[in-house]
Amino acid sequence: MKIIDEVKGAMTIAISGHIRPDGDCVGSVMGLYLYLKKALPAAEIDVYLDKPADIFRCISHIEDIKSGFYSEKEYDVFVALDTTDDRLGDVETIYRKARKKINIDHHVSNRGCGDVNIVEPDRSSTAELLYELMDAEMIDEEIAKAIYIGIIHDTGVLRYSNTSPRTLQIAAELIKFGFDFSTIVEETFFEKTYRQTQIMGRSVLESVRFMEGRCIVSMVSRRMMEFYCVTPKDLDGIVNQLQSVKGVDCAIFMYETGTLEYKVSMRSNGKVDVSAIAVKFGGGGHVRAAGCTMNGTYHDNINNLSIEIAEQLENE
Ligand code: AMP
Ligand code: MN
Ligand code: MN
Numbered sequence: 001m002k003i004i005d006e007v008k009g010a011m012t013i014a015i016s017g018h019i020r021p022d023g024d025c026v027g028s029v030m031g032l033y034l035y036l037k038k039a040l041p042a043a044e045i046d047v048y049l050d051k052p053a054d055i056f057r058c059i060s061h062i063e064d065i066k067s068g069f070y071s072e073k074e075y076d077v078f079v080a081l082d083t084t085d086d087r088l089g090d091v092e093t094i095y096r097k098a099r100k101k102i103n104i105d106h107h108v109s110n111r112g113c114g115d116v117n118i119v120e121p122d123r124s125s126t127a128e129l130l131y132e133l134m135d136a137e138m139i140d141e142e143i144a145k146a147i148y149i150g151i152i153h154d155t156g157v158l159r160y161s162n163t164s165p166r167t168l169q170i171a172a173e174l175i176k177f178g179f180d181f182s183t184i185v186e187e188t189f190f191e192k193t194y195r196q197t198q199i200m201g202r203s204v205l206e207s208v209r210f211m212e213g214r215c216i217v218s219m220v221s222r223r224m225m226e227f228y229c230v231t232p233k234d235l236d237g238i239v240n241q242l243q244s245v246k247g248v249d250c251a252i253f254m255y256e257t258g259t260l261e262y263k264v265s266m267r268s269n270g271k272v273d274v275s276a277i278a279v280k281f282g283g284g285g286h287v288r289a290a291g292c293t294m295n296g297t298y299h300d301n302i303n304n305l306s307i308e309i310a311e312q313l314e315n316e
Contacts, residue, residue, distance in 0.1 A: 003032070003079075003133040004039055006102055006116055010076035013040075014098065016048040016091045017126075018083035020232060020263075023153020023188065025082040026052045028104070028126040030059045031146035032079060035134055037061075038143075046071070048091045053233045055188045059149065060142040070094060077102060082126035084284070085113040104129060109275050109284030121286070124162040125154035131170050144177040149188060156240065157185055161270065161288065196234045199224065203238045203253065213247045215309055219262070219298050220255040232263065243267035250274065250309050254301065257293065262301055265291045271316060277308045 007013060015033050017025035026049070033047045051067040070090055078098035080088060082105055088095055095101060103114030106129055108121040123129040127150020134143075151171060155163045158171060175181045192200065199220060207218035220235060228234075232255060239253035250272040254262040264281070266274035267289050274290040281304070283292020294301045 001118065001133065002135060003035075003102075003104075003130070004135065006100075007036065007040065007043075007077050007079075010040070010100070011043055012073060012075045012077075013043055013045045014048060014073075014075040014078045014091075014094060015045065015081065016078070016083075016088055016095070017081045018087040019050055019089040021049055021052055021082075022236070023056070024125045024127055024150040025049070026056045026059065026062075027146045027148070027150025027153065028081040028130050029065075030056075030062060031127060031130055031143055031150065032081065033064070034060060034140075034143045034146060035138060038140070039135075039138055046073075046075075048094070050089065053236075055191075056149070058184060058188070059146050074099065076100065079104065080114065081105065081130070082107075084110050104133070106286075107275075107284055108286055109279050109290070122164070124160075124164065124167045125151050127151045127154070128167055128170055131174075136173075139177075141177040141179055144174045145179045145184065148174045148179070148181060149184060152185055152189060157189055162286070192237070193234070195228050195230050196237075199228045199230050199234060200238050200241060202228075203235075204241060207242055209245075209248070210306065211310065211313070214249045214313065215252065215306065216242045216245055216248050216250075217252040217254075217302055218242060219253070222256045225255070232257075239265040239267050243269070249313065252302070252305055254294070254298065260295055260297060262294050262298065263291065264294050264301065264305070265289075266305075272309055272312050276312075277305060280308060281305075 017029045047065045049065050075098045077100045078095050079102045101114035102116045104118045106123040110119050112119050127147045203218040209216045243251035250268045254264045257263050268274045273287045275285045278290035278292040281292040
């Protein structure tokens with residue numbers, strides 16, 4: 001199947017991804033946008049997404065993204081990438097009105113929310129899946145760069161277990177376009193601002209291990225975010241840092257989003273299916289990386305999550 005066959009004849013197309021977009025989301029959305037602009041020059045194409053982090057400024061035409069502006073248009077086609085409809089945020093209303101809905105994703109928790117569903121949980125990233133749906137001869141350096149960013153962000157730069165031989169083949173095809181992949185990896189994935197480094201340090205310092213060191217948890221309150229002048233975008237990578245502690249099977253990181261409301265991120269080494277846990281609390285994700293929003297006090301939330309983790313580890 002090729003994406004171009006699914007959008008043939010469409011004069012108006014909308015593209016979007018999940019709220020609080022990560023690298024895979026931004027890379028996929030922009031990769032598809034650049035591709036369709038080239039393939040269908042006469043079509044009107046709009047991209048809706050929460051404002052991406054500044055690190056993604058290296059992606060061509062990123063300034064075309066409409067954030068916080070939502071039209072009443074009824075699009076011929078709406079492509080939702082790296083997400084389910086309930087994580088589209090305010091754009092969900094536009095999605096509902098679209099004449100044809102296409103859902104492209106790799107989350108194991110996604111049952112498909114479009115008229116056309118291309119959901120492949122074995123894919124490292126939505127960006128990888130998107131590459132397969134493109135005609136190779138239409139891909140150029142800018143499209144390749146966007147897709148490459150998507151892949152490296154969801155695979156921890158091609159090192160998590162979701163990286164397959166095919167992922168590496170695609171990465172090889174992409175870097176042939178000649179963009180400066182090394183700088184992109186450094187500047188979008190590894191480099192942290194001083195404030196980001198400080199809040200990461202504080203989170204690690206205040207983390208607590210439990211279940212004989214098999215679990216680790218840390219939290220950032222709204223007051224802490226104000227103190228360090230950071231926003232949720234600055235907290236990326238903290239949960240991965242916690243997960244890399246020797247002996248840890250499952251890491252939990254949460255930050256306060258409102259009164260008694262926390263955004264929860266979980267990571268595991270595969271011994272715990274964190275997607276199953278996230279789904280129980282209204283979220284989703286992958287076996288080794290998942291998230292959800294939880295209401296209640298920090299300690300209530302840890303309690304509720306640890307019951308689920310303990311149950312899985314006992315049945316191991
Ligand atoms: P995070 O820790 O928020 O970066 O999320 C880890 C993985 O789980 C990513 O693939 C997210 O897209 C996914 N995820 C996070 N929150 C949710 C949610 N509420 N529903 C579905 N998937 C989620
Ligand atoms: Mn994502
Ligand atoms: Mn993804």
